[in-house]
Amino acid sequence: MKNAVTRLGNITIVGLKAIFRNKLRSFLTMLGIVIGVGCVIVVVAIGNGATQSIQETINSLGSNFIMIFPGAATQSGARIFTGQSTMTVEDADAIKAECPSVAYVSVIMRTAGQAVAGELNWGTSVMGVGVDWPFIRAWNLSDGQFFTDADVRSAAKVCVIGQTVADNLFPQGAAVGQIVRIKNVPFKVVGVLEKKGGNTMGQDQDDQIVAPYTTVMKRLMGQTKVNMIQAAARNATGVQQAMTEIEGLLRQRHRIPPGGDSDFMMRSQEEIAQANEQQMKILRTLLLSIAAISLVIGGIGIMNIMLVSVTERTREIGIRMAIGAKGRHVLLQFLFEAITLSIVGGLIGVLAGIGVSALAAKLSGWPIVVSPMSIAISFGVAGAVGIAFGFFPALKASHLDPIDALRYE
Amino acid sequence: MARAVIEIHSLTKVYSMGEVEVRALAGVDLLVEEGDFVAIMGPSGSGKSTLMNIVGCLDRPTSGTYLLDGIDVSTLNRDQRAVIRNAKIGFVFQSFNLLARTSALENVELPMLYGELGLTRGQRRQAALDSLHRVGLAGRENNQPSQLSGGQQQRVAIARALVTNPAILLADEPTGNLDSRTSEEIMGIFQQLNDDGKTVVLITHEPDIAQHARRIVHVRDGLIQSDQRIEQVRVAGKGIAPPVAATAATRVSP
Numbered sequence: 327m328k329n330a331v332t333r334l335g336n337i338t339i340v341g342l343k344a345i346f347r348n349k350l351r352s353f354l355t356m357l358g359i360v361i362g363v364g365c366v367i368v369v370v371a372i373g374n375g376a377t378q379s380i381q382e383t384i385n386s387l388g389s390n391f392i393m394i395f396p397g398a399a400t401q402s403g404a405r406i407f408t409g410q411s412t413m414t415v416e417d418a419d420a421i422k423a424e425c426p427s428v429a430y431v432s433v434i435m436r437t438a439g440q441a442v443a444g445e446l447n448w449g450t451s452v453m454g455v456g457v458d459w460p461f462i463r464a465w466n467l468s469d470g471q472f473f474t475d476a477d478v479r480s481a482a483k484v485c486v487i488g489q490t491v492a493d494n495l496f497p498q499g500a501a502v503g504q505i506v507r508i509k510n511v512p513f514k515v516v517g518v519l520e521k522k523g524g525n526t527m528g529q530d531q532d533d534q535i536v537a538p539y540t541t542v543m544k545r546l547m548g549q550t551k552v553n554m555i556q557a558a559a560r561n562a563t564g565v566q567q568a569m570t571e572i573e574g575l576l577r578q579r580h581r582i583p584p585g586g587d588s589d590f591m592m593r594s595q596e597e598i599a600q601a602n603e604q605q606m607k608i609l610r611t612l613l614l615s616i617a618a619i620s621l622v623i624g625g626i627g628i629m630n631i632m633l634v635s636v637t638e639r640t641r642e643i644g645i646r647m648a649i650g651a652k653g654r655h656v657l658l659q660f661l662f663e664a665i666t667l668s669i670v671g672g673l674i675g676v677l678a679g680i681g682v683s684a685l686a687a688k689l690s691g692w693p694i695v696v697s698p699m700s701i702a703i704s705f706g707v708a709g710a711v712g713i714a715f716g717f718f719p720a721l722k723a724s725h726l727d728p729i730d731a732l733r734y735e
Numbered sequence: 736m737a738r739a740v741i742e743i744h745s746l747t748k749v750y751s752m753g754e755v756e757v758r759a760l761a762g763v764d765l766l767v768e769e770g771d772f773v774a775i776m777g778p779s780g781s782g783k784s785t786l787m788n789i790v791g792c793l794d795r796p797t798s799g800t801y802l803l804d805g806i807d808v809s810t811l812n813r814d815q816r817a818v819i820r821n822a823k824i825g826f827v828f829q830s831f832n833l834l835a836r837t838s839a840l841e842n843v844e845l846p847m848l849y850g851e852l853g854l855t856r857g858q859r860r861q862a863a864l865d866s867l868h869r870v871g872l873a874g875r876e877n878n879q880p881s882q883l884s885g886g887q888q889q890r891v892a893i894a895r896a897l898v899t900n901p902a903i904l905l906a907d908e909p910t911g912n913l914d915s916r917t918s919e920e921i922m923g924i925f926q927q928l929n930d931d932g933k934t935v936v937l938i939t940h941e942p943d944i945a946q947h948a949r950r951i952v953h954v955r956d957g958l959i960q961s962d963q964r965i966e967q968v969r970v971a972g973k974g975i976a977p978p979v980a981a982t983a984a985t986r987v988s989p
């Protein structure tokens with residue numbers, strides 16, 4: 327028993343020395359596994375990060391949230407939107423007045439523009455909303471006041487800015503009371519929105535300017551058709567009831583006969599989350615298959631180099647056999663080399679994967695979530711691949727005839 | 736009479752390459768006693784290396800018996816032959832066959848890593864150092880083969896062959912790649928080892944080298960043609976002229 331342990335120890339020494347004797351070859355053998363494992367970790371981390379941040383954004387909508395937008399829904403749930411919106415400001419007012427389960431309603435207008443304050447300018451998105459909007463989104467101000475109903479009715483040139491906009495246009499702070507020019511229209515800043523976070527694939531919720539929808543329609547967009555209506559139910563359990571009420575009301579207002587397709591579509595926060603989960607599943611499966619393929623390619627790389635190495639090292643094998651190595655010794659040595667290289671390669675791959683993920687997170691600003699599961703699995707697969715793909719070349723080496731191996735040039 | 740280390744009877748080796756059969760050994764009988772120093776000579780292709788590989792348990796005979804140190808090795812399997820090679824045989828090759836990028840010390844330690852003795856690291860290191868010392872390479876243990884001259888590399892190879900204290904030292908043209916002065920030094924080492932009691936069998940093409948042995952065996956066409964004791968052994972470094980006439984006189988056809 328003790329003898330067996332010493333002998334196994336000896337093979338370990340022999341294998342390690344062989345690895346260190348040819349550092350370039352060892353490095354090349356490991357490279358496939360390093361890239362494979364690193365790839366799995368980065369790809370899973372990006373997938374996780376995307377899922378998580380989108381989920382966060384959706385959660386931040388609040389569970390009472392309902393979105394109504396123009397266009398008909400097809401059987402599959404996809405939206406067909408051709409040409410003009412048929413939703414109006416009056417639709418929004420009617421929902422507010424006539425749907426008892428609905429607590430808040432706001433028209434939403436969306437556009438984008440260059441915002442200028444003094445010397446500084448910043449490209450951002452501009453949203454026109456009603457006074458209910460901060461309640462729908464449960465969004466507080468960190469400074470100043472939200473604009474009033476009177477501002478909306480008079481289409482006042484006032485606005486509330488997101489934290490990112492405030493940081494870029496007013497780096498010294500004290501944004502409230504200043505003037506921001508959008509498309510040459512001067513807006514007075516009356517408040518700053520609290521930082522919300524939840525950055526989604528480059529979309530920053532804090533990078534926007536919010537102004538009365540009347541002002542946005544008249545001064546910035548020159549249209550009176552509504553982009554979207556957002557609403558909030560009185561409570562989470564009332565969401566379905568609120569949606570039924572809204573649907574009935576809008577169909578009646580738009581004179582849609584019974585059985586006809588609606589010219590608008592509704593989504594609750596829960597439905598948005600579900601649709602998103604579906605998409606994320608597809609994304610994750612896609613990313614994982616790419617990662618799996620790269621691991622297998624890494625394994626084949628190990629096998630290739632091990633096979634080349636057996637041929638290249640035929641003479642070495644012959645020498646070892648001539649001085650008393652059994653086939654088993656050679657088999658174990660090559661297997662040990664393959665396993666060591668794949669485990670070390672796996673470890674480097676894990677570190678590289680975490681490093682690249684962190685770097686990607688820093689450069690892109692996306693949240694990137696390294697999952698311990700992906701580390702464990704890719705590491706395990708790397709080890710298995712090393713054994714599996716190292717075994718054949720090792721077996722080949724161990725079956726060499728000592729004389730033939732020694733004569734090999 | 737001393738104990739027989741090698742005892743070979745009617746040994747044949749036939750290589751069949753498709754239709755053609757090559758009889759590399761055609762029935763060889765050979766007895767080598769403990770402490771002897773045998774030089775095997777003969778023209779190229781006569782079967783010297785074939786014989787040496789079978790004696791060294793690297794290869795198996797087609798027929799015949801071979802007792803090494805009293806053990807019948809002609810019937811052993813691969814693994815058993817590996818054990819015999821490790822414990823009983825020290826092999827020295829013409830092309831040195833050292834592991835590249837590996838220090839002299841590690842090359843010499845190598846056979847002990849495959850051995851059945853279960854030596855500790857310290858014991859292995861000490862045995863390798865002793866062995867290098869015996870071949871006059873003390874102080875070069877950390878050099879790699881590429882940092883050693885041909886003669887020094889062959890010394891490392893001899894030290895490696897010696898380190899397991901084998902029953903027999905086999906050398907297939909050990910001076911074939913060396914100049915005459917270095918060859919002379921290497922033969923000095925073999926003579927020294929033989930004086931210390933080690934049995935040595937070596938193949939050579941050069942009569943000068945063969946004269947360092949105690950006995951010369953001539954092989955031709957896979958058969959032993961002549962086998963004679965050398966009256967006047969040439970001592971390495973002393974430059975005694977080989978007794979050419981004596982060699983020629985004893986050459987007899989079987």
Ligand SMILES: Nc1ncnc2c1ncn2[C@@H]1O[C@H](COP(=O)(O)OP(=O)(O)OP(=O)(O)O)[C@@H](O)[C@H]1O
Pocket residue numbers: 750751752757758759777778779780781782783784785786
């Ligand atoms: N593996 C082999 N397959 C076929 N024939 C072989 C093989 N090895 C040796 N032979 C043949 O056996 C014969 C003896 O070869 P061997 O190598 O023993 O000669 P040698 O006396 O050592 O010659 P040299 O002095 O050139 O080394 C030769 O005819 C050779 O071609």
Ligand SMILES: [Mg+2]
Pocket residue numbers: 783784785907
């Ligand atoms: Mg030969």
